[in-house]
Amino acid sequence: MSAVANDGGAPGRIIPPAPPTSDSRTFARGVQDLIEGLRTSELWLHLGWTDIKQRYKRSVLGPLWITIATGVTAVAMGILYGELFHQDIKTFLPYVLLGFIFWGFIETSILDGSVVFSTNEGLIKQLPAPISIHVYRVVWRSLIIFAHNIVIYAIVFAVFRPPVGWSGFLVVPAIILFALNATWATIVFGILSTRFRDIGQLLTTAVRLVFFMTPIIWSAKTLNAAGDSGSSKLRYVELNPMYHYLEIARGPLLGDHVAFYHWGVVLACTAVGWIAALLVMRNFRARVAYWV
Structure with a gap:
């Protein structure tokens, strides 16, 4: 409502109301975007599955090439x-296999996520939808690829029979x-790489470097067996967060005890x-459409 000012005997003058404050840069709008994106699950579920089919279009084996x-x-x-x-190949092969499977999920999420907005410029500018649908699309696509790859572990499990007990269900929260x-x-x-395109290139280099620094094709147990010098080297390995991520996911499927501090680091x-x-x-969030 407008206010009326009275300066003594002068006639009242109308004071216009203050312009409304924009709420585009608030946590509430950011959270609302995430919630609305979840509600449109049919859209990003369809887009994620379409991405997989398009990648292997006109291929005889289709998505099975992911597993192969x-x-x-x-x-x-x-x-x-x-x-x-x-x-021992009976223990080391499942170890390496699970390392590749879970690392593939991490790598796909980071690298595909860094270009998620720049590669969907048309949809972002033409489709009035929350930007979070493109985020969920990447995560859903990574989960589909993971589901294809975990089939390999089922085959290896049938061959080598790792000692997996009830603790194997800990892979679900992982x-x-x-x-x-x-x-x-x-x-x-995704958002920062859309604004600064060099970040995507840096992430590609960093992911490749971290792969060799993480116990995937080599085992951290060999460091424990190396005596005092191995223990000091293991401390450096534990500075790598990816080591803890792999431990909470790979350990239960190998029948290994997973120390609680690994879960603490991941949380x-x-x-x-x-x-x-x-x-x-x-x-x-509101600037993504102008940066793509």
């Missing part, structure tokens, strides 16, 4: 490095944490990541 490529690579690397490090982390990573890296990284994601959504 991962299986051949993991088995070849497992046998090779098992011989080089003098590891996968949930993987999905939550993939979501915030896609939000943060802490998840919390910090989501704080960063909410900050990025708050400050830059």
